[in-house]
Amino acid sequence: MYIGIDIGGTAIKAGLVNENGEILYKKEIRTRAEREYKDIERDIIELIKDLIKRSNEYGKNVKSIGLGIPGIGDVTGDFVVYCTNLGWRNVPLGKNLKSQFNLPIYIENDATVAGLAENVKGATKGSNSSIFITLGTGVGGGIIIDGKVYSGAHGTGSEIGHMIVGENFYDCNCGNNGCLETFASATAIIKYTTKIIKHGNNDTLILEKTGGDLNKITAKLVFDCAKEGDKVANESIDRMVKYLSIGIANLLNTLDPEIVAIGGGVSKAGDFLLEKVRKQVGSYLLYKDIKYADIVLATLGNDAGLVGAAMLGKYK
């Protein structure tokens, strides 16, 4: 039995997870991210104490504690190096948990643990190598190689969203231009759609559905209008699909995994998005007629973070 903790900007989810990635018990608290690090750490410690107590009811020992964070840990597992949402920088979360509990502690990026969860019981289950791409406000990634989490020599691997794939009309938050995130995230879809409407593409359902208020544009709205055949919406989605396909092809040309799963809010566009991406990825590959990775939609929902964090104890 493993403890998994999914630390997000709004909620901290914690649970007991068995060998198969099934959640046996789950508890959730509000993060209240505006608080001091120490206060949030205290809450996490309380959650873990409670889970360890609960684990006795199942008659099984807790083997490890895994944490998924919206940031990255260092290679020793002692420190969280960055966690921008929470305002954390070099906080000793791993170190303090190790001294508090006599158990292995694992800390990984939230996209990476979601990718692991998909590999254990979701869309990429049964594969030996997979890449998980989460399309949300930003773009994140999780890489599984040889059935294990791959996070690189310095813990900074799988930052797929910051792969530079072209030139864009606005810079990425990271300071660079052309990051995949600036083409393929929900934010990117909103920015580009707003731009082309402002530049005079007024004959669009989007204006109708937002009552002309460009601030009301969402990625979901753009996809919905594209599905209805709206030209402006389709121009925006086609551009997003082009660069997402380039990003995926770059990963395939380099890592050639068995399977790629697309998750995150934007992936709710479903088959409409998937079919377009599948059609294009092949054209950007060097070896177009050799079998390459299946591209599928992620299947796990909100619990992927918790399950993946717990599974770090088994697959890291």
Next chain:
Amino acid sequence: MYIGIDIGGTAIKAGLVNENGEILYKKEIRTRAEREYKDIERDIIELIKDLIKRSNEYGKNVKSIGLGIPGIGDVTGDFVVYCTNLGWRNVPLGKNLKSQFNLPIYIENDATVAGLAENVKGATKGSNSSIFITLGTGVGGGIIIDGKVYSGAHGTGSEIGHMIVGENFYDCNCGNNGCLETFASATAIIKYTTKIIKHGNNDTLILEKTGGDLNKITAKLVFDCAKEGDKVANESIDRMVKYLSIGIANLLNTLDPEIVAIGGGVSKAGDFLLEKVRKQVGSYLLYKDIKYADIVLATLGNDAGLVGAAMLGKYK
């Protein structure tokens, strides 16, 4: 003791290599690539027979036969799927060698085996994860993960040269636009330099040194002129360095290896190139202030292919 065979367009090099990657005996024949596949295969078989005979003189058994090819093999190791230089398509090289010799046969891309050789006894020796980038007529790559050759689930991984990193004024041989190869290879340097001179940048040493004949431009000449401070040459090299740095940063953001080695003809520009690339890669990373891979020059010369091919028996 291992047999390594480096199959190139002009020569086939074969040798006996010990556990440490040292060449004990070496033999080279001309490829005469215009011949039928069967004739070249017969030569390879003769070379191997000779090497096995020689191995007796060292009192050690041959453990395996590894081949480096300018193309890719299939995952079973039975077929060479592509080998464009030699006109091979789906030839049963591995299968036939397996039936001829009672030994494990390994076939890998030549950049991949050169990367392995660097990891065994060259620039990336001692590292657990490394990426080798060869800059020549094209751009190739070799990826080492967990001390072993990484070639992906379908054998098509590590094709770094075809990672799309921007938009270019000419298309790649593979049919796509924006491949790293079209920015960072010798061919790319020549094409871009020729283009800017044709567009009116006439005040350059390059014209002086080629006697005005643009067909005489080489990557080496452009680097030499850049080192002398020539403005046009430096414009061309700066562009090459920009995209090479983006390509390397994309690999670091994704794979985060311990070390990156740059080899191939273009790398003979040495520290002049290396210093520029080192300066820029950091700026394209997401985590700019976390330690990242050292970037170094490859140290093995022409024998890298032979040594790496032999070492497949130990590290694949």
